[in-house]
Amino acid sequence: MSKTRATKPRSPSLTTTENDPPFLTEFRIAMLARGLSTRTRNAYIRDLRLCGESTDKPLTDWVERDILVCLSYLQGQDKLPRTQARVLASLRQFFLWQIAEKKREDNPCEHIKNPKVDKPLPKTLSETQVTNLLNSPDISTILGLRDKAMLEVMYACGLRVSELVNLSLEQVNLSAGWLQIVGKGNKTRLIPLGEYAVKALESYLSCRHELLPLAKADCQAVFLTEQGGYMTRHNFWHLIKKYAQIANINTNISPHTLRHAFATHLINHGADLRSVQLLLGHSDLSTTQIYTHVATARLQSLHEQHHPRAEQS
Structure with missing residues (x-):
């Protein structure tokens, strides 16, 4: 355990995007402008990187079929429905940003339903x-x-x-x-x-x-x-x-x-x-x-x- 003394609240480190395509860095900057926390921005970047593993096709060129292939890939990797739903939410935000920036006109996630996620009751104590x-x-x-x-x-x-x-x-x-x-x-x-x-x-x-x-x-x-x-x-x-x-x-x-x-x-x-x-x-x-x-x-x-x-x- 570190013996260093923190005189200010500790914050999560920002995920680096040195090896990422420029559009991921631009997206992260846009999320910062929206006031999203570092933890949330890191989660978006991680999810979009995970999506990139399903194909060599740039994310900016994806259509609905690419997203379905990605979800199938995640299922094949034994990712839980909750993880799949979170990744789909990250994709939606990414494409909404693309539309706002006039980089595309459609959101390929629009007609894709979320994977069914069971919501277990939170653990509590007597x-x-x-x-x-x-x-x-x-x-x-x-x-x-x-x-x-x-x-x-x-x-x-x-x-x-x-x-x-x-x-x-x-x-x-x-x-x-x-x-x-x-x-x-x-x-x-x-x-x-x-x-x-x-x-x-x-x-x-x-x-x-x-x-x-x-x-x-x-x-x-x-x-x-x-x-x-x-x-x-x-x-x-x-x-x-x-x-x-x-x-x-x-x-x-x-x-x-x-x-x-x-x-x-x-x-x-x-x-x-x-x-x-x-x-x-x-x-x-x-x-x-x-x-x-x-x-x-x-x-x-x-x-x-x-x-x-x-x-x-």
Whole structure:
């Protein structure tokens, strides 16, 4: 693990296009002008490169048949329907850009249907499992206090992991009990912290200075590494795996599992979808709607397990 100290939030590196055809570089620049994130632009470039492996024909000259050949090629490479659908979406964006630039008049993806993608319910945790997870860090140590605060904030606010590790001191208002989060698309939202998260943050912040190198108090990250810099997504991924093991949680969980638990438990306790959508920072209500299915599935499971007239397997 790197011992370098990051005094600014870590960002993904931009995919290089030195060996790519010029149109890919032009497309990436156009996506930058649209304000798309580095991660999204990298994903587009990766998908379009993958498409290029299916034929020697330049992407700019593709017609509908070439796209069908590409999808067949991906299927032959055992790519999942979800990957195929994502690649098709990238192609659509590429050809829409070509049309906007008057480099072509048609979108060869127009009449091609998305591969059928099963949408599995997101993995979540029971409230008891979450409680055990949140109680796992050893709060007699500074790193334990930090980890406890991170887990409490993650669950209390339903943050994305990037929002958590990039959280800065100026975004936290403990006296009011709010976080000001800048999420996807640079959209700002206010999220209440709740009593437990506030207490955990206060305990950690009271000794946060112990993680700052002497005479180098310039890092504004709330959650510091042992070197006094910003944490990475991978740092927190390893932490949550460690604490899940301590909490005897045998299912395979990730940082996003706590975000799922946040949304599911809110809906279980009567929160309306619109409020949950605002808290999660979803641009589309249909994205939030999946959590109603999670809650329904949970209720059905409880009914089958405990009702005397339920069918026993």
